Amino acid sequence: MSSLKLRLAVGLSLSLLLLLGLQYWLVSGAIRDTAEGYVAERLRHDTEGLLAGLTFGPDGPRMTASDAIYRRPYSGHYYRVQVGDRIIRSRSLWDADLPRPEVAVGEVRRRHADGPRDQPLLVRSAAFRKSGETVRVVAAEDLSSLKDELTAFQWRYALVSLAVAAALLAIQWALIALGLRPLSDLRDEIGALERGDRQGLSEDVPAEIRPLVRELNRLLGVLGERLERSRNALGNLAHGLKSPLTRLFQSAEDPAIATDGEPRQEILEPARAIQDRIDRELGRARLAAGAPGQRFDPGREIPALIRTMERIHADRNLTIRYHGPDPGTPFGDREDLLELAGNLLDNACKWATSEVRVTLALDRGMDLTVADDGPGVPVAHRDGLLGRESRLDETAEGQGLGLAIVGDIVEAYGGRLELGESPTLHGLAVHVVLP
């Protein structure tokens, strides 16, 4: 049983059912005892009446007191009086008899017995001495109507108990759900955290889970700081390496140092390799991929990126069209996704003849297509374009590198990258799907 809710509900239901069952048993027992006590009391009165109505005539003992109820057959009220060998039975007994327990004088016994027509009887036997004779009086009464009423009561009681149990269980279920609400809220918040919709967890929670939330927030802070630190360290490393690299490039181009091409290439090639490697690895290390950071709002950032492209490629007279959501629907990390979109758009602008189209949808995850009307890439070369070493054209700087960085970002987000031909512009169309 791994569900807290189920575990609590089962425990509470079991104790509730036990309590109500015990109550049912006690209450019906008490009512039955009270009712039987009442009948027994009446039987004692009857016995006294019978004893008083017993007269001793010349032809033996005779019963003078005899209510109509004792004369109607199977009326449910019976007696049997024994004086010596003489037995007087009520007419209501018809041809049946009552049990005859051996009771001593002054003794009273009470028992249940089956009477005529299977009537459940309460039988009271007592022995007296009257006029020098031992008189044994057995009086009995039918309990069936009492039992019927008791059964009816028990049914009612059981039904009410069940209804109460159901109501209490429902209330308990609701209370449990309410009590566990902070946990499900917390789960939602963690989901939002993962999507990057929020920076930390709300500490406005019940005291029981507050320490947990605080600890989570602390860990988040530590992770965020660590990411920030390593990003900064990498940025500084890049900054530090780039200036000497710049000097290396400049030295290689200095005619005083290298007049002919070969030694110049020998300096330039490893320097370029270092530069590419730094760019690639820095790009990879900078990736946040879900860690808390500033959010990417395509509706705001893509138009800004397009303005940037229009300035970078100002001499090309390119038309860049964008179709996507309005501002206010953020997705993913700003730095990562601007890097992704920037590389794709820059590539497209480098190769486009006159037009670039950007389409972005945010239905589930992010769906981005960047197409140009350039020469496109033959199917056979498309796979190689994404590889580490590839670089289609040395002059259009970093074509392959840009796509490789895009590939790293897509991989970090667990997404999909497809290269194809644009059906409308007939150049390369790069399609990126991020979950």
Add this chain to the structure above:
Amino acid sequence: MRVLVVEDDAELAQRLQQALREAGYAADSTADGAEAAYLGREEPFDAVILDLGLPERSGLQVLTDWRDGGVDLPVLILTARDAWYERVEGFEAGADDYLGKPFHMAELLARLGALLRRHYGRSAGPLRTAGLQLDEARQMVTTPDDTEHELTATEFSLLRYLMHNPGRVLSKTALTDHLYEYDADRDSNVLEVYIRRLRQKIGAERIRTRRGQGYELVP
């Protein structure tokens, strides 16, 4: 053309100045953001090469201050911080171009040239005005009779500035401001000497003297 180099790496700043001078620009440099902000606002520069990682005040802040203050000179950002989000921030702050380090000096000069050309509203290709065609890479001018004339560095700078502003009367002060560096010895008589030499190469009638006002390249 006078260019301000804002760069905190002293050696790189020196190389940049050197390369810019060879390309016929006057180049001043500073490593301080606050000073850069002042110079860009008060001195008649034609373009700025701006590093972002500056001590005291960041390059981006300097750029924002200029744009807020109505300073519209062309700015080329030259930085090691070349992630796309940083580029977008640079352009949104008002940059005109962005070059990541490490860079090739030739590319920087080409971009600076294109930046100035666009700033003066000219289309791509060599600078052509008043029947003259200027080859900026070789620092030579071609006159309508298809003759090429070599130009000295100062003649080239002077002619380029005139060709960027055809039909405008440029005072001697304006010309010296755009041709000489901050601490250079500014002698207006020297300017007259250069104007005379230019006239000899491209034809005296092309540069008109407006008495008391200055010079004008006849369009």
